[in-house]
Amino acid sequence: MVDEKLAEKIKSAIVDVPDYPKKGVVFKDITGLFASHKLFKDTMRALASKTVSQLGFKPDYVAGIEARGFIIGTALADELGVGFVPIRKAGKLPRDVVSESYDLEYGSASIELQKDAMPENSRVLIADDLLATGGTAAAAEKLIKKQGSEPIGFAFVIVLSGFGSRDMLRLPVFEMVEY
Numbered sequence: 001m002v003d004e005k006l007a008e009k010i011k012s013a014i015v016d017v018p019d020y021p022k023k024g025v026v027f028k029d030i031t032g033l034f035a036s037h038k039l040f041k042d043t044m045r046a047l048a049s050k051t052v053s054q055l056g057f058k059p060d061y062v063a064g065i066e067a068r069g070f071i072i073g074t075a076l077a078d079e080l081g082v083g084f085v086p087i088r089k090a091g092k093l094p095r096d097v098v099s100e101s102y103d104l105e106y107g108s109a110s111i112e113l114q115k116d117a118m119p120e121n122s123r124v125l126i127a128d129d130l131l132a133t134g135g136t137a138a139a140a141e142k143l144i145k146k147q148g149s150e151p152i153g154f155a156f157v158i159v160l161s162g163f164g165s166r167d168m169l170r171l172p173v174f175e176m177v178e179y
Contacts, residue, residue, distance in 0.1 A: 002176055006046055009039055010157065010177050028158055028179070030129055034071060043176055044072075047155055048079040051125060051174045059125040059152055061118045063087050065111070065140055069128035076127050076155055085117040085124075087140050098146040102139035111136070113143050120148030130158040131173065134165030141171065 013032035020027040033040055052058055061083045064073020070086060077084035090099060090110035097112040118124070126140045137154055144151040153172040159165075160179050 002046060002050065006042060007177050010043055013039055014158070014177075028130055028160075030068070030157060033157065040075065043157065044075040044079045047157070047174060047176055048076055051076075051153065051155055052080070054172060054174065055153060057123070058082060060122040061085050061124045061149075062155075063113070063124050063126050063140065063144060065126065065128040065136055066092070068130075072129050072155070072157060073127035076125070080125075083118065085113065087111050087113050087126075087143060098143060100139045100143040100146065102135045104135065109136075111139055111143060113147050115147060117147070118149060122149040123152045124149050125153055125155055126151055127155045129156065130160065131156045131165050131169075131175070132160045133163045134168045137165070137169055141169070 010033060013036060015029040015032060017027040017029050033043060058080050059082055062073045062077035063085045064070045065087045066089050074084045090112055093112050093114050096115045098115055099110050099112045101108055101110045124144045126137060131137060141151045151171055153174060154169060156175045158177055159175040166173055
């Protein structure tokens, strides 16, 4: 359970940007959360605590999805005292990778993880700023499995309800606020 005062502070730092990146979409800008050292630190501390208390153990690694997931993921990994690995857009990593493609509203995309980013059989928490449709998160889960490790859950600052993404994701979802 997230402290209601903290949840309200987080929501007050998030700005809705209508019609971005396209008409009809309301973008949740979390720049204000990043800009407040105390609020961001409190958010990561609470998300780490929630994750560990519900799982009953710490992950071995946090994998952050490009790009804002790098910010969330590194801060969360630091709070948990574990390593961080980046999940990048295709073509951005310099060594051998595993790849996973997934569908977008208009087309498809691929994400990649370096094969040697972490030891096989690592327990990995997948982090990003926001969960909407869940396509990228589901692809990240498959990617971790392809690398030979065990995805154990997802950590998000924001979850948008109404997309059915929780039903699509079979692992636990930990979030700070929901819209």
